[in-house]
């Protein structure tokens with residue numbers, strides 16, 4: 001072994017613990033569309049049996065596309081902007097178009113992979129075991145509706161930025177942004193959620209970490225404005 005090879009990243013470095021929700025960007029081709037790519041922010045659960053489980057929401061392309069035998073990638077990236085673009089529903093959602101620019105992907109025959117990913121897991125959808133088709137024991141827990149086997153795990157590099165509180169809070173802010181438009185205007189949930197979103201922005205500014213998230217918050221603010229929030233409701237100065 002030479003000096004360099006001892007620094008090579010080994011794919012075994014990437015181990016996932018069960019019962020943890022790993023936030024990722026799941027990418028899959030739309031069939032019969034010259035490889036148009038669907039990208040979605042999805043929480044993924046790993047198991048000790050080399051399988052992954054996902055709960056895909058109803059009425060999403062992700063749910064529709066991840067049928068038995070379909071291959072997809074689970075991407076881990078520090079690029080929060082791509083999480084935002086992947087999560088916010090377009091007005092023309094029903095059209096199978098590339099949500100992120102094609103230049104953002106490594107395009108192979110069966111699976112698209114995000115270039116920004118420091119690690120990716122390639123998977124193939126399996127049938128669900130019958131035990132999982134039963135009702136969940138806990139009402140608040142959504143049971144997974146997609147099961148897949150891991151074909152390959154790849155670690156391309158070590159992450160440049162490790163997940164920190166700003167990234168975690170920003171992911172939380174993104175989730176809030178996806179919910180605000182579905183709440184009744186000025187209901188308690190609407191007001192509270194908008195308030196927390198503004199508090200998160202203020203926190204990140206006070207931590208002097210807004211520079212790297214600026215474009216993403218602009219996109220989230222604009223999305224809210226397009227969905228009926230008034231610009232002055234997004235200012236906090």
Ligand SMILES: Cc1cc2nc3c(=O)[nH]c(=O)nc-3n(C[C@H](O)[C@H](O)[C@H](O)COP(=O)(O)O)c2cc1C
Nearest residue numbers: 040041042043055056057060061062086087174175
């Ligand atoms: C942090 C985060 C986590 C999410 N996790 C899930 C998830 O586990 N399952 C899901 O279906 N959608 C999840 N969503 C919402 C999806 O990103 C959204 O439904 C998806 O982009 C729908 O797009 P599609 O119709 O193009 O698949 C999450 C969103 C965010 C911001």
